[in-house]
Amino acid sequence: MTATTHLKSLQALEMAIREGTLKAAAGRLGITPAAVGQRIRALEDYLGTDLLLRGRSGLQPTAELEHALADLQAGFTALERVTETLDFQRVSEIHIVAEPDWAELWLTPRLQAFREAHPNILFCINGSGDVPLRLGEPDLRITYGEGPGEPLFRDCYLPVTGPDNLRRIADWDPVLQMEGLPLLHLKSQRGQEDYPGWVQWFDKFGHRQEGPDRGVHYKNARIALEAVRQDVGFLLCGLSLVLNDLETGAIVHPYPASWHIVAPSPYMMQIHNKSGVRPQIQKFIAWLRDMASDTKRQIESMTAPDTPG
Amino acid sequence: MTATTHLKSLQALEMAIREGTLKAAAGRLGITPAAVGQRIRALEDYLGTDLLLRGRSGLQPTAELEHALADLQAGFTALERVTETLDFQRVSEIHIVAEPDWAELWLTPRLQAFREAHPNILFCINGSGDVPLRLGEPDLRITYGEGPGEPLFRDCYLPVTGPDNLRRIADWDPVLQMEGLPLLHLKSQRGQEDYPGWVQWFDKFGHRQEGPDRGVHYKNARIALEAVRQDVGFLLCGLSLVLNDLETGAIVHPYPASWHIVAPSPYMMQIHNKSGVRPQIQKFIAWLRDMASDTKRQIESMTAPDTPG
DNA sequence: TTGCGCGCTAAAGGTAACCTTTACCAAATG
DNA sequence: CATTTGGTAAAGGTTACCTTTAGCGCGCAA
Structure with missing residues (x-):
């Protein structure tokens, strides 16, 4: 018995079936729909048989795949439990440097909810917090004004x-x-x-x-x-x-x-060491983006010309 | 819940634990031991925690990993069942062009055993066999004399x-x-x-x-x-x-x-479309190499100077 | 002790797998 | 009929991955 190859293809396949469309699968996998199609096609070519019937309204496994489907889903379900377990166990520190006012008045109040959801993630914001400052670049840097990074909100x-x-x-x-x-x-x-x-x-x-x-x-x-x-x-x-x-x-x-x-400028977020961000930091970044777009919506709705006051 | 990343790292990790040494895992995975180490290291770096205690005599999962181990093994076991199922179902044709004498007197008699072990693989040798000739290059070409390919035996x-x-x-x-x-x-x-x-x-x-x-x-x-x-x-x-x-x-x-x-020349095997060889063809090639080295041994032992006759 | 074998590791470099982009097509929807 | 939505094809770039080579540390035998 030789080791499983085409792991990513199998993952794409499983996700496509789970989600029902390549597009949705792509979203979950964090890649483009075209890439999902390519992954699956690669496996089909390798095996020399079709695995997935692509219909405009929904996907369907072929008869070939039917027999393997249960194991396929069981396999990736188990692996997802693995990642969850490994991530959960990990006590992670996130170090942030940010505009002091923004950190104190925007971030800190909102952070409470995140911290309750993720008690194993510790913070160090502008040098103080759960853990002391460590050497090196912070994981995240929030700046105001012109500069590199991804805009959060204006x-x-x-x-x-x-x-x-x-x-x-x-x-x-x-x-x-x-x-x-x-x-x-x-x-x-x-x-x-x-x-x-x-x-x-x-x-x-x-x-x-x-x-x-x-x-x-x-x-x-x-x-x-x-x-x-x-x-x-x-x-x-x-x-x-x-x-x-x-x-x-x-x-x-x-x-x-x-x-x-x-x-004149939005708040900007710079992610240190962009590739290879630890999962806890990814979670935090995702949360931060959510919060930021909430704020953005609130600001926009409050200051919209037709709803003054 | 985001999709599992580092699939190959997890695979390497699982295999390393299953086999007991990185070297053995590398063999099973068809890569070098260094690559296995790198895969595992990459995941450890990503998570920021050690997963595997490398000892001279055997490997051991760390406490972190212990809790995920069952799922990890279950996951890859399931995926291996998937590949087995998919391969098994596939009816595959293998097209071979070979020296006529060799095909008739060496290959065909030996092939019987392989065919019984793999009834879902059909052959077309030099244009005849289970299935008719198809257009394009044969999957395998066995030649005698100078030429490209991998030597089977002399x-x-x-x-x-x-x-x-x-x-x-x-x-x-x-x-x-x-x-x-x-x-x-x-x-x-x-x-x-x-x-x-x-x-x-x-x-x-x-x-x-x-x-x-x-x-x-x-x-x-x-x-x-x-x-x-x-x-x-x-x-x-x-x-x-x-x-x-x-x-x-x-x-x-x-x-x-x-x-x-x-x-003056060995029999040579050329594999068409070297990368992306279908699993059935891989099985056949592996079998062919085995048979060839059997034959090689027999020839060598029969013609050795100290055991004439 | 020294020398050797074995297994893991570090660093460097090349390549192929993979992904994105862009454009296109076909079916479904309004 | 126009539009939207979802999938596909082709091209191109980059990064993840693997191999190679060298080195280290430990155990074992001489």
Whole structure:
């Protein structure tokens, strides 16, 4: 008895039957439909017999394959259990370096759910977390601005303030609403093109005659938002960072959401050592993409021209 | 649930555990031990954990792997059943073109056993057999003489005659034994360098003064051997073609077997479309190599200098 | 101890398997 | 009839894989 050859062909075949179309199988296998067809064809050529009847509506194993089908499916089911077992056992560390504000206000709150689902994955974000920093490149790097990587989502800047402030200015003349109230700034907004600040906002929407660059400066967004919640003033903040605060009403945006500035750059994700990413990291990346596209949808729906406010 | 990756690594791992050494696993997989090590290492790197403890005397799965081992073995056992089923079901035709004499007197008698073991494999040898000739190159081509391919065995020419003839000349002077008795020739021996004939034999061993090129000429060896059995005369014949006749005593070789001429060329096997040979053809080739090396051994033992006759 | 054999490993390099891309076709669907 | 959906064909690039070669460490015998 000689060892099994054409493992990938058998896998493609099994997946095609399981999924019903080559296209779906391709999706599961992470390759193109053409490749799935090629894999199966290769095995058919090798054996000199057809194995799969390709119909437009569904696939069907030929009589040849029928007799082997049970073993085929049993085999790959067992192997999938193997991978699951091996992955599950593995305690994995994921090291991330990211924009501090984004990490603190977007990533960390969402991460809780992932960590509960994967208790065997430990994190180190910007040098702290479950495990200490190790030497070398981080597994993941999230940056804002021009640079390499894959875009996650594009943020949207708009003014936010505390709920009391909103009530206080509710009956003021819109043109004057913000006059006299303190503007809060982030350090990152100081003279950096990529981070829209009050200067850009007033340029675009008017509403304040002077001093858009004056006010209180905060080192990071968490502190600034703390101040906002206590009605210290107005902050021009990336929407993604305050989605939850807006939801709970801890802070509010006093103007229509259409009065916003789209971030000139998206958040970018760089994956270190792109080929050969460990399965746990793959899981995390997949989750991150999901979360990012959720956020993207939320931002888009909130700032869509036809649904202001 | 994402599809299983590193199939080949898992296969190597399973085989290594099954066989006990990387070397043995490599043999089963048809690759080098280094490759097996690499496959397993690749998976270990991917998972970030060791899977196999390599010891000088035997391999051992690590604790990580222990839990997945049952599924791993079950998986590949099932897949091996798949290949067996698929191969078995397949009715395959093997088309062979070969030296006519060799095909008729060496291959065909031996083929019977193979055909019984593999009733689903049909043959077409030199245009006739179970199935009619098809267009295109034959799967296998057996040639004699210089040419491409893989050597099967090198034949050995020596005189044969019928048992009665042997008795008749037994008490003659060896130098004169063959004088006056007819020499039988094959058409292929006529002026072809590659096929040693009586001329070459007498050049080398004397024993006849004149006319080594005279006698009866036969179109093919089967007819000539028929005549030999009926004591018509002496034939200089490839040993491989008459091994069975010598065994049964239907024909004999009147001189010590050391009085032979080694064929200047071996029989050569060319495999068409070398990569992508169908499994049935692989089985047949493996069998053919076995048979050929059997024959080689028989020829060598019969013609060895220390065991003449 | 030294020398040797055996099995695993490391590094380098070549090749073929594999995948993607692009374009096309045929059936199903509106 | 136009469009969409799913499969196929051909071409081309790259990467995974394998072989080769050399080396290491251990066990065993002299």
